[in-house]
Amino acid sequence: MSRIRLSGLRKAYGDTVAVAGIDLDVADGEFLVLLGPSGCGKSTLLRMVAGLIAPTGGRVLVDDADVTDVAPRDRDLAMVFQSYALYPHLTVESNIGFPLRVRGERRAVVREKVAAVAAELGLTDLLRRRPKQLSGGQRQRVALGRALVREPGAFLMDEPLSNLDAKLRTTTRAGLTELHRRLRATVLYVTHDQVEAMTMADRVALLDGGRLAQVGTPAEVYDTPASTFVAGFLGAPPMNLLDVAAVVGAHGVRASAAGLDLALPDDGAGQVSPEGSRRALVLGVRPEHLVVRPPGAADAPFRGRVLAVENLGSEELARCVLGDADDGPVVTVRGARPLGLAAGDHVGLAVDPARVHLFDPDSGRRLERRPGSSTPSSPTPSSPTTPTSPAVEPGLHGDRPLARSLP
Amino acid sequence: MTLLVEVPAPAAPAPPEPATVGRRRLPRRLRALAPYLYLAPALALLVVWTYRPLLQAVQLSTYSWNLLPTSPATEVGLANFREVLSAPELGDAVGVTMLIIVGMLPFTIVVPVVVALLARQVHGRARSVYQALVFAPMLVAPVASAAVWQWLLDPSSGAVNRVLGLHVNWLADANGALVAIIVITGWHVLGFATLIVSAGLTGVDDEYAAAAAVDGARPRQITWRITLPLLSPTLVFLTLMTVLLSAQWSFPLIDTLTQGGPGTATTNIYYLLWEYGFRSFDAGHGAAAGLVFFVVFLAVAWVLVTMSDRLSFHDD
Ligand SMILES: Nc1ncnc2c1ncn2[C@@H]1O[C@H](COP(=O)(O)OP(=O)(O)O)[C@@H](O)[C@H]1O
Numbered sequence A: 001m002s003r004i005r006l007s008g009l010r011k012a013y014g015d016t017v018a019v020a021g022i023d024l025d026v027a028d029g030e031f032l033v034l035l036g037p038s039g040c041g042k043s044t045l046l047r048m049v050a051g052l053i054a055p056t057g058g059r060v061l062v063d064d065a066d067v068t069d070v071a072p073r074d075r076d077l078a079m080v081f082q083s084y085a086l087y088p089h090l091t092v093e094s095n096i097g098f099p100l101r102v103r104g105e106r107r108a109v110v111r112e113k114v115a116a117v118a119a120e121l122g123l124t125d126l127l128r129r130r131p132k133q134l135s136g137g138q139r140q141r142v143a144l145g146r147a148l149v150r151e152p153g154a155f156l157m158d159e160p161l162s163n164l165d166a167k168l169r170t171t172t173r174a175g176l177t178e179l180h181r182r183l184r185a186t187v188l189y190v191t192h193d194q195v196e197a198m199t200m201a202d203r204v205a206l207l208d209g210g211r212l213a214q215v216g217t218p219a220e221v222y223d224t225p226a227s228t229f230v231a232g233f234l235g236a237p238p239m240n241l242l243d244v245a246a247v248v249g250a251h252g253v254r255a256s257a258a259g260l261d262l263a264l265p266d267d268g269a270g271q272v273s274p275e276g277s278r279r280a281l282v283l284g285v286r287p288e289h290l291v292v293r294p295p296g297a298a299d300a301p302f303r304g305r306v307l308a309v310e311n312l313g314s315e316e317l318a319r320c321v322l323g324d325a326d327d328g329p330v331v332t333v334r335g336a337r338p339l340g341l342a343a344g345d346h347v348g349l350a351v352d353p354a355r356v357h358l359f360d361p362d363s364g365r366r367l368e369r370r371p372g373s374s375t376p377s378s379p380t381p382s383s384p385t386t387p388t389s390p391a392v393e394p395g396l397h398g399d400r401p402l403a404r405s406l407p
Numbered sequence B: 001m002t003l004l005v006e007v008p009a010p011a012a013p014a015p016p017e018p019a020t021v022g023r024r025r026l027p028r029r030l031r032a033l034a035p036y037l038y039l040a041p042a043l044a045l046l047v048v049w050t051y052r053p054l055l056q057a058v059q060l061s062t063y064s065w066n067l068l069p070t071s072p073a074t075e076v077g078l079a080n081f082r083e084v085l086s087a088p089e090l091g092d093a094v095g096v097t098m099l100i101i102v103g104m105l106p107f108t109i110v111v112p113v114v115v116a117l118l119a120r121q122v123h124g125r126a127r128s129v130y131q132a133l134v135f136a137p138m139l140v141a142p143v144a145s146a147a148v149w150q151w152l153l154d155p156s157s158g159a160v161n162r163v164l165g166l167h168v169n170w171l172a173d174a175n176g177a178l179v180a181i182i183v184i185t186g187w188h189v190l191g192f193a194t195l196i197v198s199a200g201l202t203g204v205d206d207e208y209a210a211a212a213a214v215d216g217a218r219p220r221q222i223t224w225r226i227t228l229p230l231l232s233p234t235l236v237f238l239t240l241m242t243v244l245l246s247a248q249w250s251f252p253l254i255d256t257l258t259q260g261g262p263g264t265a266t267t268n269i270y271y272l273l274w275e276y277g278f279r280s281f282d283a284g285h286g287a288a289a290g291l292v293f294f295v296v297f298l299a300v301a302w303v304l305v306t307m308s309d310r311l312s313f314h315d316d
C-alpha cells in the first residue's frame, strides 16, 4: 500500500479558487476522510490526486514519487465515484474485470480474480447482469469491486455512500471499515457526512472553502475544534457559538452576554491584565454539555426561555433564547428524554467550565487557555498535523494565555 | 393478576368527501382533450401533405394515365406493379442506390466521429468558428453547389483534376459520375452528421471516461471500449438516416449534374421514379414504383429500429 502526500496543491477556475493550497500526508494504511460542506473543493482535490484534473499549483506524491504530471493509469490508484460510473454497456463481470483487461491481463486470470472479488462482495449471482438491472446497493458494491480487483496502492472514494438509503448506508459503512481493517489499505475518502467521517476515519481532514480547517483524529476534531467553522460543522446539532465580552475582574475573567455571566477558569488573568479590560470572544458549548437547572439557580450561568422542544426518541433537543429579549442569542440543549422542559418555560443552564471552548471572533481560530505558557505553539497542540498556513495569521493570539491577549 | 390488552391498530382514515361531480366533469373532459388540440395543427399538416397524397398514390398506382387532365385514366389493376417489378432498370437503380448508401457511410459515420472526437479538444471561440465552418455546406442549396462543382470538375480546366493531377472527365465517366455524386452529397451532409455526433458525445457522461482512465485504460482504449459503445444510439440513428435518406439527398445533385447518366450509371431509385412520372409521363408506373419503395423502406426502417433498441445502451 502507498503513502500519499500533497504539498501546496491548488486549483483555480478563473477567479474561482476551488482548492487553495493543501498540504496533507496520508500514511500507508491510513483511512483519511476529507470532510466538508458541499462545494468546499473535496471532489476537486480527490480528482487532482487521481490525475483527472491538472492542478494549478503544488505537487502530488505517491510513495516518494512525484506523480503530478503522471497519467491517471500510471498512478496505481483506484477510485470509487459518487455516481459509481459503472459502464452501462458492460456486464457486472466485465465492469469488475475492466481494469485488468485494459492492462492486458489474460482472460483466464481476469475471470479468476473477478470471481474472487465477486464472491467477497456477494456479487456472484449478478455477474451476468448489466448495471441497469442492479439496485443502488448492488451498484455500489460493483463499483467497489472494480476498485478492489486491481489491488491498487490506494483507494480514492468520492462520497461512495451518498446514493444509498439510510439503513444501507449504515451497514455499508461497517463493511467498508471492516474491509479497510482487513486489507490495511490506504484510503482517501471524501464525504460531507460527519457521521461517516467520525465512524470510519483514522483521521479527519476538514475542508472549508478550499482550505484545510483542521486535521486530526475524530476525537480531536470533535473535542478540540480548531476554529468556529469546525465547531459549527461537527455535531448534530453543532456547537452553540455565542458572541461574548470577556471582562477581567477582581476574581478572574468573566464572559458575559445577554442572559449569560460565566466565570472562565482562572489562568492568572488578574496578574497580567489590568482589571476592567475587555475583549470580544466567541464562546462555544456543545448542546450535550449544557445541563438544565431551575431558573435562577445560583450555579446556572445561562438564563433563558425555552422556544421549542424536539423529540429525537432517546433524547430531546430544547432551543432556548437567552436573556429577556425575544431576539437574544439562541442555544440548543441536548439531553436524555425527558428534559423536563416545555416551550415557554424559563430555564437556567449550567456547564462544566472545562467544556467551554473559546474562539477569536475575527480569525475564528481556537483560543487555548494554558496558564503560564509563553512558548509559541500551535493553537491545537493535540493535532500536530494541523496545517500551518491557515493557522498562523497575523494578530492571532491563540498560542498565548487568554489574559495576555487581552488588550 | 394483570390484564393484558392488545393495542388496537390505528383506525382506518375516514373516506374522503365525495367530490362535487357535476362541477368537475366538464373541465376534466376538456383537460383530456387539450393534448389533442395541441397536436391538431401538426396532424392536419401530416394528413394534408403526407397521408392524403399517399392514398392518392395508392389509387393512382392502379391506373394508366399520362397526367393530362384531358386524357382519361384507365383502370389496370396490378399491372403497373408487375411491370415496375419486372423492369430491368429497377434492378440497376437499386444497385446504384445501394452503392450510394455504402459510399455515404464514411461521410455520415466515420469522418463525423473522427472530427467530433478531435473537436472535443477545441474550446471557446474557436469552437464556434469550427462549428460554423463544418455546418456551412448544409446551408448551401444543392443546385447552387452543383453549379460550382460542375465548374470544379471540368475535365480540362477544373480544379479537381489539377489538384489530383488527373485527366478524368468526371461527369461523363460511369464510375467518375457516381463517385462525384457520392462525394458531393457527402460534402453536403458531413457537417450535419458531425453536429449530431457532437451532440451525441455531449450526452455521454464524462465520468465514464474518467473512470476508465483511472482504471488504467489508454486514450485509444477509452475511445474504443467506452466512448464509441456509449455513442451507439447516435451511430445507429445516423446509419438509419443514411440508409433511408441517401437516395433523397443525392437526388437534386443527380438531377442537376448527370440526369441519371451516363447511361443509367447514376440513376437511383428516386430518379427512376421521377423519370417514370415526369419524363415518360406515366403516372401509374411512377405511383406504383413509389409505393414499392415506400413499403421496402418501411421494412428496412423497422429492422433498423428494432436493431437499434438491441444495440443501444442508454445510461441512466
Ligand atoms: N469545472 C469547473 N469550473 C468552474 N468551477 C468549478 C469547476 N469544478 C468545480 N468548480 C467549483 O469549485 C468548487 C469546488 O467544487 P467541488 O470540488 O466539486 O466541491 P465538493 O466536491 O466539495 O462539493 C465549487 O465552488 C465549484 O463550483
Ligand SMILES: [Mg+2]
Pocket (backbone or CB within 6 Å): A042, A043, A044
Ligand atoms: Mg463532490
